[in-house]
Amino acid sequence: MAEHKIGDYVQGTKFGSFVHDFEGEIEKVYENSVLIHILSFDDEDRILVGELNNRAIVRKEDAKPVKAKAE
Template sequence: MDKENLNIGDLVTGKVNEDLDGAFTGTVEKVYENSALISITDFDAADKANVSELNNKIVVNLKQLKAAKAK
């Protein structure tokens, strides 16, 4: 995802193999040069302990994010 197309409050999906086993959905809280701070709102049940340990937030490289479709 391009930095220019990402705004605070956007709903995004992503997958981070280092921290979480499954994909997640979240809201953009801050945009950095090559990454974004995401508040995780929906995730795989197997990742519950990891998400809790991360305090429901994760910094993700922009290349690993996609715009989420609104439910």
């Protein structure tokens, strides 16, 4: 499993009330999960994303790398 780092752009798999997957930037890394600032999502999930203040905590296994932070 790739090491997650703050600033990495990842795809989060749908969970809970989410209807679709979403993408965003990792803001914080915890032991088994990451806090994602949601930047790209399906319009069907707009209300939920707003209620979550554009953030979601997901398991590390459910955060798939899209692109790594430029070093």
